[in-house]
Amino acid sequence: MTRDAAVKTVDTTRRAVPFDTANIPGPKMAKPMMPQVAGRMIARARRPLLIVGSEVHDGDVLEKVITIGKTGIQIAAVGNAYKSLGDKGLDVHYMNMHALSYYLCDPKWQGLDGKGGYDLVTFLGITYYYASQAISALKNFSKTKVLSIDKYYHPNADMSFGNLKNDIFIAALDEIIAELQKE
């Protein structure tokens, strides 16, 4: 994809219904979000964390995650994501997602590198139901803001993309990258 095409705006707010049909947690569900909004929020966060899981290995997604990582954001590689991310020169740390979701609720946790907690958590590429459960802990028991930039609508996040076709998903990641590269 050319750079021009990459920054073309795509609508990521459509089909904002839980990817698992019955995954309706309650009255509070994620606000559908456009990629530029996500990009700006990440760019402006004091200490953002990107969580990436076992669905990162596919070529396009991997390439986008590496590019996002190269902008300097710290990455928690959950599941087996480290296998594809470990040798790419990123600030990447393996962590178990279940444990991570709990540590993020602990104001005393000093983060993956011991340098302090995070004010914004963004995630993508995690087994759908697994991510949904893990972030339900954050939603209910922490003050941390959570964005889902995965190709699934995640009701437990604060803001989320809708359920996206692959090409839209990749284009949305390009928009986020463009925002991050602006800063």
Next chain:
Amino acid sequence: MAIKKGKFVIEGLENVQINIGKVIEEGAERLIEGPTPKPGITSLRSWDYRIIDRYHPVYTPTSDMCDYCTYGKCDLTGNKEGACGIDLEGQSARQALMTSIMGAACHSAHGRHLLHYLIKRYGEDHPIDVGPSNLKAPLTETIMGIQPETIGDFLPVLAYVEEQLTQLTASANTGQEGSARDFESKALHAGMLDLLGMEVADIIQISCMGLPKAEENTAMAEIGMGILDQGKPVVVCVGHNIAAPAYILDYMDENALFDRIEIAGLCCTAHDMTRYNKTARIIGSMSKELKYIRSGIPDVLVTDEQCVRADILKEASELHIPVIATNEKITYGLPDRSGDSVDDIIDDLASGKEKGALILDLEKVGELVPRLAMKVSPIRKEKGITALPDDEEFGKLVAKCTKCQQCTLDCPQNLPIADAMVAAVSGDISQFEVLHDKCVGCGRCDYSCPVKIPVLNVIEKGAQRVIREEKGKVRIGRGQIGDPEIREEGRNLVLGTTPGVIAIVGCGNYPDGTKDVHDVVEEMLKRSYIIISSGCAAMDIGMYKDDEGKTLYEKYPGRFIKGNLLNTGSCVSNAHIAATTIKVASIFAGRKTKGNWEEIADYVMNRIGAVGLAWGAYSQKAFAIATGCNRLGIPVVAGPHGTKYRRAFIGKPYKKDDWNVFDARDGSTVNVEPAPEHLMITAETFDEMMPLLAKMCIRPSDNSLGRAIKLTHYLELSEKYMNKMPDDWHVYVRSEADLPVAKREQLLKTLETEHGWKIDWDRKKITEGPMRKVDVSFQPTNVPRLCKEVSK
């Protein structure tokens, strides 16, 4: 004078009548060795708090609401309180309690059903015989403080379990318990009761029904969807309770019917059928239930209890398969025909007048089922009844798919079904073969397809080639681990020279197919771990063959020593896995067991490198088992679906004070490495799970040789499956002797350069860095009263 059972009137107190129902043998009370025989719901609360303070309950709600009572629905999002005052944390903990209670009730009620039946058949005085063991009922002894000798001795045990479960259930009512912490203590209590109920159920069936008694080399049973001769009448028993299938097997034996009728089981009943009669066979786990019914192969379905699909009657009747329900817990609205003649019932079922029958007279079931199968089978076979489409229909169905993806959205595994449909249109059905293994056979996709494609049937039709080849072997469930085996292996376990015991347990709700279970077992056996399995996981281990056509059960022996693969049996045989740790504490370390739960659990947690893997756990029973194991100090790893249990017990390695223990020799406090790091946690993928298992086998009591062995596997598995050294390996190093020999020099260098440790290179010794030193006499404990100085 010996006191007997009966009624007594005391002279001078004629209005007072004393009833003596059960006489405790002289000395029985004196057996109690610990402070908590028959613990009530708060007796072990301080132990539970010790657990919870280190392994924090982590809640991942599936719903942010509570609709338990008519005040609700209440929105508890963000840990708000509902109308009754409970917050989301409390409600989540209450659900953990209810889940544990359900599981415990299920196993205990199973035990109660068996106990009634076996006492009726064999008498209360029938002796317990579990094989070569003095410690015959380790959980019963540790919890109840008694040493049962006869099956009748289990009557008060189950009465205790039932009473406790009633108390616990009461505390979940609105307006009762409100503290998450105490809900968790109660959930741990229910988990412990679950272990006890399971032990009773399995010991009595082993003792009375001739099931293998701690035998290390039991026969092999055939397993798989492709094992039965479909030309013969086929009987399939579904569930967990051997009572009814035993009568069927007896009748078939007595009437020499094994050559004429195929009989097999689905789910844990299958294990116990093979334990009872080697001729029986195993189709597979619960995830095969709907698939096998839809195949149309069974001519009669016999249900007992647990893990039976709620729609089994509907599904079976569509294919004219009569259902015989044999247990009062599952009756499907069927007419109770227990009092009718076998001939009349057969006529009504064979003619299709009735879809099934509830028959609680098990002797009648024994005669009826084989005769019914022989009568129904020719009729069904002539019609060729199956739910699966023929080739022509299959072609039309796959072409109908609009690729809308609705099935994927409804599928609990989010399987890419439309891709397989598209490939099949161009003649490639291989994707269905892959889907067949990953599909848990739930049938949700059938309901979701807007163009009415019977998706599961299409998958199964497309996978016929692999299904026909699905033939494996399982070593028949052995029951307990005998005392002599513990004597031989206990030392290796406690010192760590056997890297660990991995219990492969639970159901078939795997995140990525059954093969994972086989693969983890193979890897860990090669690394000399002891693998003990039970239930559906034990079946799935035997489903795959190597290039020479051998399953893991055929390649690895079944003794309780390193590098061996054991199958204890069905779901209730899980009790023996947990009980093995008690045996090690008692036989190897001489710890007193009777009424002494806390001390035993403390020993297990600090010294025995055992971990459970419930990779496909789905049921409340599996959660109860895991929670019971947790109270006994055994950590459990679950697959990603396990997050839907909504509660885990996760340690915080970065919170140093959480990892203080006492040295029992003098009561001093020692800050130890986080071992075991968690008590219940999930992993997202197989790769992530592998090193996690190795890490969860590390214990503070490991000697240096043992620690070096455990670290070797932790490092190697992490490098093999995660392409990295673990971040925390150095935390587990107390001296250079703890380092894996082959990599010692290289690791010392890493400790120096990356972690700032000081190394004396002349002597190749660590001089500064570790959090503590190795001390071979260290006696780690979390219980102050077990320290010598304190107890003085």
